[in-house]
Amino acid sequence: MDSTEAGTEILRGLAEAVVAYDEEKTVELARMSLKQGIDPGVAILKGLAFGMDQVGKLYETQEYFVPELLLCADAMNAALDVLKPHIKVEAQAERHSVVIGTVEGDIHEIGKNLVKIMYEAAGWTVYDLGADVKAASFSEEQKRTGAEVVAMSCLMTTSMLAIPEVIKAIKANDPDITVMVGGAPLNRELAMAYGADGYAESCGSAVKETLTALNRVKGAT
Amino acid sequence: MNDRAIRLLRGESVDRTPLFPFILGFCAKNGGYPIASIYDDPERSFELQSTTHEQYGFDWGPIYGYASYGTWEFGGEVRMPTGEYEQAPFHTRFPVELEEDVERLTLPDPKQAGCLPLAMEFSRLQEKQGTPISIVCGGTFTIAGNICSVEKLCRWMLKKPNLVHKIMALASDHIVDVVRHWSTAFGAERVIPQMWEPLTANSIISSRQFEVFVLPYLKETSEKILAMGVKHMLYHICGDQARNLPLWSQIPMGEPGLCSFGQEIDLYNAIDLLGSRNVIIGNIDPKAFLAGTPDVVYNLCREAIEKGRSAPRGFMVSSGCEIPPEAPRQHVYQMHKAIVDCAKESGGL
Numbered sequence: 001m002d003s004t005e006a007g008t009e010i011l012r013g014l015a016e017a018v019v020a021y022d023e024e025k026t027v028e029l030a031r032m033s034l035k036q037g038i039d040p041g042v043a044i045l046k047g048l049a050f051g052m053d054q055v056g057k058l059y060e061t062q063e064y065f066v067p068e069l070l071l072c073a074d075a076m077n078a079a080l081d082v083l084k085p086h087i088k089v090e091a092q093a094e095r096h097s098v099v100i101g102t103v104e105g106d107i108h109e110i111g112k113n114l115v116k117i118m119y120e121a122a123g124w125t126v127y128d129l130g131a132d133v134k135a136a137s138f139s140e141e142q143k144r145t146g147a148e149v150v151a152m153s154c155l156m157t158t159s160m161l162a163i164p165e166v167i168k169a170i171k172a173n174d175p176d177i178t179v180m181v182g183g184a185p186l187n188r189e190l191a192m193a194y195g196a197d198g199y200a201e202s203c204g205s206a207v208k209e210t211l212t213a214l215n216r217v218k219g220a221t
Numbered sequence: 222m223n224d225r226a227i228r229l230l231r232g233e234s235v236d237r238t239p240l241f242p243f244i245l246g247f248c249a250k251n252g253g254y255p256i257a258s259i260y261d262d263p264e265r266s267f268e269l270q271s272t273t274h275e276q277y278g279f280d281w282g283p284i285y286g287y288a289s290y291g292t293w294e295f296g297g298e299v300r301m302p303t304g305e306y307e308q309a310p311f312h313t314r315f316p317v318e319l320e321e322d323v324e325r326l327t328l329p330d331p332k333q334a335g336c337l338p339l340a341m342e343f344s345r346l347q348e349k350q351g352t353p354i355s356i357v358c359g360g361t362f363t364i365a366g367n368i369c370s371v372e373k374l375c376r377w378m379l380k381k382p383n384l385v386h387k388i389m390a391l392a393s394d395h396i397v398d399v400v401r402h403w404s405t406a407f408g409a410e411r412v413i414p415q416m417w418e419p420l421t422a423n424s425i426i427s428s429r430q431f432e433v434f435v436l437p438y439l440k441e442t443s444e445k446i447l448a449m450g451v452k453h454m455l456y457h458i459c460g461d462q463a464r465n466l467p468l469w470s471q472i473p474m475g476e477p478g479l480c481s482f483g484q485e486i487d488l489y490n491a492i493d494l495l496g497s498r499n500v501i502i503g504n505i506d507p508k509a510f511l512a513g514t515p516d517v518v519y520n521l522c523r524e525a526i527e528k529g530r531s532a533p534r535g536f537m538v539s540s541g542c543e544i545p546p547e548a549p550r551q552h553v554y555q556m557h558k559a560i561v562d563c564a565k566e567s568g569g570l
């Protein structure tokens with residue numbers, strides 16, 4: 001087996017181990033990839049993230065459920081811990097970043113956490129504020145971290161009412177921040193009416209939708 | 222207080238479809254009080270619910286409880302809803318954070334733990350006013366999630382199933398303890414415990430996981446409770462549980478039981494699988510109360526009543542989960558209006 005073949009094998013192995021939520025295997029293969037001289041960025045993107053993408057699809061088709069998804073994410077994160085210190089500094093500077101949380105008054109956070117996992121899988125830097133996040137905290141955290149995206153989750157029609165206010169505060173500070181929203185009571189129309197830049201129905205499409213919204217916001221300025 | 226809902230339970234004829242209350246925070250707002258008073262002030266809560274029910278035509282009677290039940294009782298902390306956007310109590314610290322904490326868990330004293338003294342005070346008012354003695358003290362899997370957080374519970378299902386079984390067994394025993402305590406106080410035949418089970422939604426766990434980790438415990442708890450002499454139990458099957466419904470149908474809930482559904486479930490499907498032994502309750506989308514129009518709510522109710530006609534043990538209209546506290550009053554009123562119109566058209570009233 002030549003080295004590129006071995007490399008392809010490792011990347012495929014990483015993806016498969018993520019899908020099989022085999023944490024030991026992802027860590028072992030991550031170490032092997034470093035030894036083989038595979039660029040850690042490539043190992044993340046073509047191995048781990050590729051696997052996580054499959055996982056997202058399995059969740060959408062109801063073959064995987066939250067328990068499986070969480071363990072897949074754990075397997076991915078364990079390997080990320082091995083790979084991250086080896087990512088070149090310039091490459092790190094290019095990473096997208098997002099502040100995420102569930103809005104005030106709402107403790108539903110399973111969906112938010114799945115979306116967070118998908119951002120992580122796509123190589124984003126995620127600042128997670130948890131659940132029941134006060135309006136001001138979103139914009140404060142955004143200012144503190146300089147994140148380009150703020151993503152909010154809400155599962156209740158009561159807490160949903162907090163969203164327009166948060167968006168107003170974020171945009172007043174910097175209109176170029178991209179705001180994503182999601183959760184059961186929302187739909188695309190409502191999201192737009194609230195002043196959000198993007199919406200995703202499920203974690204599987206969250207990253208793609210965010211990138212589209214990001215490009216739109218950036219393109220407009 | 223009318224006994225329309227109770228007559229339906231007894232299989233007697235009723236003049237119109239009963240309207241089953243899943244309306245808590247709204248009652249506080251309706252009376253000009255903060256939502257917290259529904260949960261931390263039994264007397265006021267009872268009063269606020271009674272008057273709102275009377276005003277909007279709800280049957281049954283006031284109830285006490287919330288979905289985050291279990292956290293406080295097993296030694297964690299909850300916060301009462303005080304903020305502008307808050308709808309119900311929520312957990313701020315779970316009793317189990319580490320695996321070792323599971324070993325240390327003990328059964329709460331139903332006389333003293335968490336919200337139970339408040340719930341008991343509330344039930345004394347139910348007794349006094351002659352309404353069903355009905356409080357929320359479950360469901361089992363949801364209590365388990367409220368003990369250790371849903372996510373830990375999910376991870377442990379695959380990695381440490383024994384821990385999950387241990388927590389589930391404790392949650393089941395606790396529910397039985399609570400119902401026994403209530404039965405001693407009021408007589409088992411008067412107690413109608415409510416179990417809300419949002420955490421078993423198929424957007425969270427699979428039906429296979431439900432079968433292994435949930436079903437045996439629900440069956441056992443139900444059997445023990447019914448053996449005490451309790452006649453009816455209510456299960457609120459929240460969220461999308463279409464894949465679990467055939468399994469739910471194996472759980473005894475009384476003669477008849479009461480089964481309420483989220484808007485995600487098709488009522489025909491619910492009636493088909495659970496209607497022969499249980500009164501079916503449901504399932505107007507809570508979102509419609511806020512985002513819809515009076516017509517939207519009205520039509521959803523008529524549709525539900527229409528579907529409910531085929532329920533062998535009867536049907537009650539309710540919302541798929543709690544009616545949003547901020548719902549416009551006109552929208553809430555549509556439930557009663559639709560029920561009365563349907564009854565008039567079919568000669569009931």
Ligand code: B12
Nearest residue numbers: 107108109111153156157182183202203288309460483542
């Ligand atoms: C599990 C659950 C709970 C659990 C939450 C546990 C936890 N720590 O998260 C518990 C038991 C605590 C709970 C409590 C309550 N609940 Co609840 N709960 C649910 C249930 C059944 C499932 C939610 C869930 O986790 N789904 C699984 C996840 C994976 O899906 P998801 O959240 O939709 O997320 C996906 C997408 O929406 C999207 N997404 C989500 N967020 C974001 C964010 C962004 C940026 C993007 C792009 C995408 C995105 O991606 C996710 C993955 O694909 C729903 C039913 C429903 N239809 O949603 C009710 C539901 C949300 N609950 C409801 C209610 C009423 C309550 C209570 C008020 C009940 C009460 N009176 O006590 C309390 C409120 C507590 C509080 N203060 O917040 C109602 C809300 C109705 C309303 N007013 O709108 C619902 C809708 C039930 C119903 N049938 O109507 N609940």
